[in-house]
Amino acid sequence: MAELSTLARPYARAAFEFARERDALAQWSEQLATCAAVSADASVAKLLDNPSYTHEQQAQALNDLCGDATGAEVKNFVRVLAANRRLGLLVEIYALFEQLKSAQEKRVDVEVISAFDLDDATTARLSEALGRKLERDVQVSTSTDSSLLGGVLIRAGDLVIDGSVRGRLNKLAEAMNS
Known part of the structure; x- marks a missing residue:
């Protein structure tokens, strides 16, 4: 698990800083929770790990499944994760984001x-x-x-x-x- 944390930390920190600068921590938290929950589903995880799909197809599939529950900025974040082959880290990214958010809110x-x-x-x-x-x-x-x-x-x-x-x-x- 330490390796997953290490890989997920820069993405969680970037998402946190982006959301904090826009005063949108609560919205990002909800939207990342949705993405993490959807990506944790066994059938979705299988699709996200399937190398026969391009990273664009994987990002599009996840964004389609999340639908209107995620905004344009989070959908773009998902595309960045997909381009770097890090969609499997969404659960860990969400957990680290929540830790940063809790520390910010004391x-x-x-x-x-x-x-x-x-x-x-x-x-x-x-x-x-x-x-x-x-x-x-x-x-x-x-x-x-x-x-x-x-x-x-x-x-x-x-x-x-x-x-x-x-x-x-x-x-x-x-x-x-x-």
């Missing part, structure tokens, strides 16, 4: 996994505390995993906070084995 999506359902008050307090720590606007999504035994596992981008009982037991086992 926003972070946080996933909280707990052993039991968290009530709204606890989620709000957790969101507030994480917002202070990360100095960002925090969007919290919660899920449950009964294998954690207790505590929570928090993921915010590259940051992982493992406050679960399972995580603590694993650390204890490693300490005892070394």
Whole structure:
């Protein structure tokens, strides 16, 4: 995956800078999401990887499938990707674009996994505390995993906070084995 990120990064950065200069981050985000979702479909991915089609035909097919959901600028971006044989990177480009957009907006999506359902008050307090720590606007999504035994596992981008009982037991086992 690191190789895909490396290949996709300049395209994501170029799209981000272009959209930011035109104050169109939200529109580009939506349109890139559409392109990424369409290109991720198995039958479309097969067409985009088929060397018997020219890059113009591949770009045209993807743009036709996206239809009116994408504007002229994004359609041109798809043509540039096709010309450089990078249409297969659209999902990764979209993910990197969203990271750049979140950093620009000082926003972070946080996933909280707990052993039991968290009530709204606890989620709000957790969101507030994480917002202070990360100095960002925090969007919290919660899920449950009964294998954690207790505590929570928090993921915010590259940051992982493992406050679960399972995580603590694993650390204890490693300490005892070394």
